[in-house]
Each structure stands twice: as structure tokens, then as C-alpha cells.
Amino acid sequence: MSTRCQLVVEENEEAKVYKHCDGYPSGVLPTLKKLLPAFEDGRGWDPAYLTAHLSATLIQDDVTDRKAFNRKMKKSYPNDPAYANRKFKQDFLSHGIDTQWHGDIEFxxxxxxDFGVEVYSTPWGxxxxxxxxxxxxxxxxxLVKARKFE
Structure with missing residues (x-):
């Protein structure tokens, strides 16, 4: 089962960025580690733009990960037609922006x-x-100094 999560930015919390898979801290914090310092340096505090770039970066990272997975599977199983002929296809389902909290998110x-990140465990509903x-x-x-996230 997928680990779902939603992310909000202070002063723009009505826009909730939804991530369908890998929503646990080790699946989200590396993206924030990359995005937040660059955004702070390049734009400063701008909640609307940060929300947009957060969504775009999560999608970009997901596409990169899926393409890498496809390459790995083709290399590992070169004679298996399920992988040998498999082409990457973006699904357009894994991310979204909503105004409500999804009832089935885990984080x-x-x-x-101040570009800090609060991580919450969420109850059902x-x-x-x-x-x-x-x-x-x-x-x-x-976040910047961390080597791994749990």
C-alpha cells in the first residue's frame, strides 16, 4: 500500500500538496532538503510560489525515480518482455493540490x-x-546537514 501525505506552506495552508506514494519522511525530506535552501536563496519567503515549486519538484523527483526504476528493471531482466519493451509513461495520478485534508494520509x-519543516503523523480521517x-x-x-531521514 502507498504511503500518502500532504504538504502545506505557512501562510498558504489552504493549498495542500498531495503525494500518493513515498510520503514517509525518507521519501519527502530529501526533496525538501534540495528545494528549500535553493528557494530561500533565490526568492526568499513567498508562500504561493513555494507551494507551486514544491509541487513541481515533487513531481519532477517522482518522474526521475520512475525512469530510473524502468532502466534498472530493463537491465536486470533483459529477456523478460514485461521489462524489455517497457517504456516510461507518466501517470498523472500521483500528485495533486487540494483544499481539504485527505482522510487516508499517514503524514x-x-x-x-523560517524554512523549517514540521513532520506530523496523522490520524485516519x-x-x-x-x-x-x-x-x-x-x-x-x-535539514541541510542531515545525511539520512527516518
Missing amino acids: AYRITK MKDLSQAKLVRRWTLDE
Whole structure:
């Protein structure tokens, strides 16, 4: 089963970025580690643009990962027609932007004005972030210095 999550940006929390797969911290925080320092340096605090770039970067990373998986499978199983003839096809299903919390997400992430990241564990059927449990808060500096995420 997929680990779903949603991400919000402080001062633009009505826009919730949805990620269908790999929503656990080790699947999300590496993308934020790459995006947030570059965005802070290049644009500063701009919640609307950060939300847009967050969604675009998550999609781009997902496409890159899927293409790499296809290459790996073709190399590992060169005589298997299921993989040998397989071509990458973007599915347009794995990401979205919504105004409501999805009831089946396992994690929520909130990017704060200081470019920190709050990681929440979410209950089934969550309607508001106040119902979630804060698991960890990462400062931007901690995020950048981290070698792995759990």
C-alpha cells in the first residue's frame, strides 16, 4: 500500500500538496532538503510560489525515480518482455493540490516561514492539522546537514 501525505506552506495552508506514494519522511525530506535552501536563496519567503515549486519538484523527483526504476528493471531482466519493451509513461495520478485534508494520509508536512519543516503523523480521517501529532521539527540547517531521514 502507498504511503500518502500532504504538504502545506505557512501562510498558504489552504493549498495542500498531495503525494500518493513515498510520503514517509525518507521519501519527502530529501526533496525538501534540495528545494528549500535553493528557494530561500533565490526568492526568499513567498508562500504561493513555494507551494507551486514544491509541487513541481515533487513531481519532477517522482518522474526521475520512475525512469530510473524502468532502466534498472530493463537491465536486470533483459529477456523478460514485461521489462524489455517497457517504456516510461507518466501517470498523472500521483500528485495533486487540494483544499481539504485527505482522510487516508499517514503524514503531513508543514513548511514554516523560517524554512523549517514540521513532520506530523496523522490520524485516519483527519480534518485539521491540529488533530495530528508532531513527530519532529527540522530547522533548515538541520535539514541541510542531515545525511539520512527516518
